Amino acid sequence: NAGVTQTPKFQVLKTGQSMTLQCAQDMNHNSMYWYRQDPGMGLRLIYYSASEGTTDKGEVPNGYNVSRLNKREFSLRLESAAPSQTSVYFCASSGHPQETQYFGPGTRLLVL
Amino acid sequence: TQLLEQSPQFLSIQEGENLTVYCNSSSVFSSLQWYRQEPGEGPVLLVTVVTGGEVKKLKRLTFQFGDARKDSSLHITAAQPGDTGLYLCAGPQTSGSRLTFGEGTQLTVNP
Numbered sequence: 001n002a003g004v005t006q007t008p009k010f011q012v013l014k015t016g017q018s019m020t021l022q023c024a025q026d027m028n029h030n031s032m033y034w035y036r037q038d039p040g041m042g043l044r045l046i047y048y049s050a051s052e053g054t055t056d057k058g059e060v061p062n063g064y065n066v067s068r069l070n071k072r073e074f075s076l077r078l079e080s081a082a083p084s085q086t087s088v089y090f091c092a093s094s095g096h097p098q099e100t101q102y103f104g105p106g107t108r109l110l111v112l
Numbered sequence: 113t114q115l116l117e118q119s120p121q122f123l124s125i126q127e128g129e130n131l132t133v134y135c136n137s138s139s140v141f142s143s144l145q146w147y148r149q150e151p152g153e154g155p156v157l158l159v160t161v162v163t164g165g166e167v168k169k170l171k172r173l174t175f176q177f178g179d180a181r182k183d184s185s186l187h188i189t190a191a192q193p194g195d196t197g198l199y200l201c202a203g204p205q206t207s208g209s210r211l212t213f214g215e216g217t218q219l220t221v222n223p
Contacts, residue, residue, distance in 0.1 A: 004154075033210070042118075042200060042215035043155070050209055058210075090154050098204035100145065101211060103154025 002026050004104035006091050012110045013081045021076040021107050023091030031094045032074035033101065034058075034066060036087040043090065049074055050097050081111045114139035116201055116214035124220040128190050133217040135201035136183045142204060144184045145211070146175055149198040191221045 007022045025032065030051045035043040035058075045058030047066040055066050063085060065077045074093075078085060088108050092101040119134050135144065143162045147155035159168050161177035161184060168175045172195075174187040188195055198218050202211040 031210075040218065042198075043213045045210065045213075048210055056209070092154070097208060097210050098142075100157045100160065101155075101202075103156070106152075106154055 004091055004093055004102050006089075006104035006107050008107060009105070010108045012112065013078075014112050015082060017081050018077065018079050019081065019109075020078075021089055021091075021109075022073070023075065023104060024073045025091075025093040025102070026072065027093060027095075027102065028071070029093035029095050029102075030071070031097050031099075032068065033092040033094075034064075034074070034076045035090045035092065036060065036085075037090060037106075038087050046076065046089075048097075081109075083111045085109065086111045114141065114203065114205060114212055116203060116212055118199075118201060118214035118217050120217060121215065122218045122220075124222065125191055127192060127221055127223050129221075130187070130189050131191060131219070132185055132187045133199055133219070134183065134185050135214055137203070138182065139206075140181050142181070142206075144177060144181075145202045146184070146186055147200040147202065149200065149216075151197070155198075155200055188219075191219075193221045193223050195219060196221050 004025045033048040034046040049055045049068040052071045091104045094101045146158045149155040164181045165179045166177045172189045198216045200216045202213045
């Protein structure tokens, strides 16, 4: 049982480049989330999808877009990367919005 | 948005010591969850407390939910280096749309 998987694990971008972070879960969960975590800090919610077909902004959505492709997959896109987006990105899923969240291993992104 | 404040932000102790970390809010939560994040990994749920005054034990870890359901604490007895990590509390928003996470307590247990 893979749980939540994220690709890629590491990525280096130049300022202005675009990329998509992929996330998939095999637990038949309804809700999925994207967080960023900066060194020594907690989690900040970027976007979430409470159920298939819906997406909502979190605390720090600027510079990002998301797509809930189907029930399993939730992608995060950086259209024009900036050094301020250097961070570790975590995807998570839960059966319902108030339930336990299961996290992926993270994507470490460096924007030069 | 209901906020959760965790203290202390950083804690460095020697193996064998006891410690307590706190998660406080001015709002009432229906439940609170505690997660631990080890270096290089995603957070993993440790426990959920649901009833005011509830105490749950997980080996050397004791979790308590305040009577008014506005705060929670995590007490670790005889800390070990394997307890090192970021401890996060989280609670459901009354809107029901998502969880709110605290900023976390970064614990380092030195051998």
